[in-house]
Amino acid sequence: MDWDEKIGDFENFLRFERNFSDNTVDAYLRDIRKIRDYAVENLQVGPDEISYEHLQEYLFRLSKERFSERSQARWVSSAKAFFKFLAEDELREDNPAVLLEGPKLGLYLPDTLSYDDVEKIVAAADRRTDLGKRNYCIIEVLYGCGLRVSELIDLKISNINFKEKFLKVEGKGDKVRFVPLADYTAELLKDYIQNVRSHYKINKKCEDFLFLNSRGSSMSRVIVFIIIKELTEKAGIKKKISPHTFRHSFATHLLQNGADLRYIQEMLGHSSITTTEIYTHLKTDELRDMILNYHPRNK
Structure with missing residues (x-):
């Protein structure tokens, strides 16, 4: 059995039957190709021959390379999904990954910025240039609307309702949600579209994309990461x-200002309230720090 052929079948399964996003599919395929490379170089076995013991040894080797627990958990998840697919497709009689166990993950608390830090990063954008105005607008939309980077770069002008003040956002799994647009952010977007974006020579295929690169095409995730890195260092x-x-940071600041968790869930596009509840732990940590700073027995 050929690894590349079965990985191709697995990719089609994830994209068309499971309807996974491109980013999720790419992560799964990256992990399975690493298993393929290990199996071919060290064991000379195909996907129908690799055993539970082989997979255990592979994961043990990776764990010694100081990868994070979250990465290790994802490898196990990818392996389970791939070999389950082969078993259900009757390409294997067994699933060698079914007994694999990933590391136990603790509660993951995302890093956040204070409101002052957000202001510093926004202020670091040079608004004397069109590029700086675009970058300023990107940060304001990321923060002010709580968007994922994939949602930001896919944002269309036709999905902005300036009259009712909301964005139509296509999130994970093609789920659509409507995000309220603050007056300040709405005015900023209008100014960007009329006075900055209009200066671009726009690629015909990208005429509806809100944010464009210097060539008039849609932006990549990498560019957004670079913009943020540069502004953060400058700040x-x-x-x-x-x-x-x-x-x-957006979600945390909403919660700190008294917003209901259910509304934050809707705004962020979380399918489960459990995902949103992580921000209550951030608030608890802040409360603990404040109490300990002023506690009479902690002087």
Whole structure:
């Protein structure tokens, strides 16, 4: 049995039957190709011959390379999904990954920015240039609307309702949600579209995309990461920040200001309230720190 052929079949299964996003599919395929490379180079076995013991040894080797527990858990999840697919397709009689166990994960608390830090990063954008105005607008939309980076770069002008003040956002699994647009953010977007974006020579296929690169085409995730890295360094903030940090910060600041958790769930597009509840732990940590700072027995 050929590894590449079965990985191709697995990719089609994830995309067309499970309707997974491109990012999720790419992550699964990356993990399975690493198993393929190990199996071919060290064991000379195909996907129908690799055993539970082989997979255990592979994961043991990886664990010694100081990868995070979350990465290790994802490898196990990818292996289970791939070999379950082969078994259900009757390409194997057994599933060698069924007994694999990943590391126990603790509660993951996302890193956040204070409101002052967000202001510093926003202020670091040079609004004297069109590029700086675009970057300023990108940060404001990431933070002010709580978007994922994939949602930001896919945002269409036709999905902005300035009259009713909301964005139509296509999230994970093609789920559509409507995100309220603050007056400040709405005015900023209008100014960007009329006075900055209009200066671009726009690729015909990208005429409806809100944010464009210097060639007039849709932006990539990598460009957004680079923009944030440069602005963060310019603002003098030492934290490691990604586009998702602004989404976490947005949710945390909403909760701190008294917003109901259910509304935050809707705004972020979380399918489960459990995902949103992680922000209550952030609030609890903040409360604990404040109490300990002023506690009479903690002086």
